[in-house]
Amino acid sequence: MRNQGIGSWTARRARMSPDRLAVVDDGREWTYEQLHRRSTRTAHALAKLGVGNGDRVAYLGPNHANLLETLFGAGMLGAIFIPLNARLAPAELAYILGDSGASVLVHSPAHAETAEALGKVVSKTVDFDTYEELLADASEDPIDEPVDQEDIAVIMYTSGTTGHPKGAALSHANVHWNSFNLLIDVDLAGDEVTLVNAPMFHVAALNQTVLPTLLKGGTVVLMPAFNPVRTLELIKERRATYLFGVPAMFQAIAATPGWAEADLSSVRTLICGGAPVPEQVITTYQARGLTFLQGYGLTESAPSGLFLRAKESTRKVGSAGTPCFFTDVKVVGPDGDELPPGEPGEVLIHGPNVMPGYWEKPAETAKALSEDGWLRTGDVAVTDEEGFLYIRDRIKDLIISGGENVYPAEVEDAIHKHPAVADCAVIGVKNERWGEVGRAVVVVRDGEQLEPAELTEFLAGRIAKYKVPASVVFADSPLPRTASGKLLKTSLRATYGDG
Structure with missing residues (x-):
């Protein structure tokens, strides 16, 4: 294949394990063969809308199979996928669409009114009904557009806690190497059943759970939005083995009335990140006999940085772990020199998973990346004598x-x-x-x-x-x-x- 990006993944999986269950969405099921066929149709439909290599395609809606098909379909064309934060106000979304230059917006029915307003910024909007109509008329002929590893695959906009959000432009190589890190650190299996209840517009949900699972040939079970009660139900119904969540989500799950009696026997691994993890959250899950792991990363690193692996999850409670396999991390002082154990400093990340830069923002990129490619995180950490890092806080906080x-x-x-x-x-x-x-x-x-x-x-x-x-x-x-x-x-x- 000339396509060496994530747009080729469905074809590669379909030829390897066509009948395996790939996606479950609200009771509907797609095998890898079906996912590939629909993603190919999506690519042809997008091409008819004028999308080509390097163009940007945005998605606004809940966790849904259409998001994945749009991601892979855009990837087949060499186009760039932009998952939009569905919780943003229309003005914020308009900024992102304008900043990225997206030409097509695929959106759910719940966002029809917002999409109509955004029609002034993006040339074509496609609701879910129109999406299905376009797919019904689309071809399934193979597409093999040349896509290099260094081409941009996804633009994920940062949280924007201060000022306008910036688009972290992640290459296909960034996504690949991040997936390899995850597969090694978590040791995902081919029979993994991954429950996805965190929003896929967030880098951890998409890149730490969904894409590695599909790369490995497992099953992703999509929830449209986080619901702690429904999470416990689906773990039992689908025999889920793997989940990601931010601390607030795991706290909510453990606070539900059915927590004590919930059937969690299928769960192999829980990973938590996105914010500092209180030790109480970790020990609550360990008390249920679960492997509760902590990770650390940023949108800009796709998000691999640190990982606390299963063997150390009890001995090093509260640590974010050591660097991921293909990633290097160091803690430095204001002069840029690496600090000894116990001294707090800024966390820097380097590796093939680190973004080449922010979308069309060279000045911001220069602030974030050193000349030799180290990502300045703005987070403070200390290391212990064994090289495990403990994240303390944001420098600005x-x-x-x-x-x-x-x-x-x-x-x-x-x-x-x-x-x-x-x-x-x-x-x-x-x-x-x-x-x-x-x-x-x-x-x-x-x-x-x-x-x-x-x-x-x-x-x-x-x-x-x-x-x-x-x-x-x-x-x-x-x-x-x-x-x-x-x-x-x-x-x-x-x-x-x-x-």
């Missing part, structure tokens, strides 16, 4: 109190251990004496009560005195998070900070 560095994620982890705490965040607020001090924003579990003094007393002795928040406020509603589960500290500072 660091609180400097009386000359001491306070990492909010470390304090949040301690607060999460209080049995009455459902969720929490720590932000910095101005202080005349210390310059800045911590403030804890806490959500209390239903039926529980908690006083500020009780929480600060609980933290005494667990963390250094200077790390204990100087004030505690309680939130009546869930804390604001991005679609990938990261706390929106900017929003929290605006609501609960010093203005």
Whole structure:
């Protein structure tokens, strides 16, 4: 095949295991042969809409088989796929479509009104009904457009917690090497049944669960949106073996009434990432006898960075692990020199999974990537004597109190251990004496009560005195998070900070 990209995957799988079950979506099932046929039809349909090599095709909707078919169909043409965050406002989506120059938007019925408004930015919009009509008339003739490994496969837009989001342009090689990292680190099997309840517009859901599973020949079971009760039901019904989630998702699953009795006997591996993982979340799942692994990465690294493998999951609880197989990671100081164990510094990532740059943003790319290709993450970590990394926080979220560095994620982890705490965040607020001090924003579990003094007393002795928040406020509603589960500290500072 001249196509060396992900657009060739369905053909390669169809010739290798045509009758294996590839995708389950709302009870409907596709074998690898059927997935290949529909993806080929999608490619021909997109070509009729004027899509060619290098053009951009966007998708707006829930986790759905149409997303995968559009991804693979675009890949067959050498086009670039853009999965849109379905939770964004129309103005935010319009920015992304304009920034990427997408020419076609495939969208679900639930987003028809938004898609109509976005028609001013993108030349063609295709709803699911029209999509099926286009496929019904499309050819299944093979397509073998030349696609190189270094061509761009996917543009995934960052969370945009500050300013406009940037499009991380991931090459086919980035996606391939990330999949290889995942297959080695998790040791996925050909009979894997992967339950996908995190949104596939998020790099971890798509690249850490769906694509490696399909590469290996397993089955992906799609949920349109996260639902903790339905997650437990589908684990039992489909005998799911593998799941990814952000900490807030795993917390919600463990808080459901049916958690204690849920049949989890089929589950081999759970991986968690996207935000600092409280130790309590890890131990809750380990108490059920489950292999709960933690990973660390960024959209810009597709997202491989670090992984805590099964053998070390208990001994190194709380660590993000060591570098993935084909990836190198180091912790450096402000001068760029690598730091010894125990000293906090910025995490840098290097490897064939790291993006070549942000879409048409050379200045931003230069800030993120060193001349020799090291990705500056903006995250703080320390290593231990064995080379395991512990992620502390974002550099920009660091609180400097009386000359001491306070990492909010470390304090949040301690607060999460209080049995009455459902969720929490720590932000910095101005202080005349210390310059800045911590403030804890806490959500209390239903039926529980908690006083500020009780929480600060609980933290005494667990963390250094200077790390204990100087004030505690309680939130009546869930804390604001991005679609990938990261706390929106900017929003929290605006609501609960010093203005």
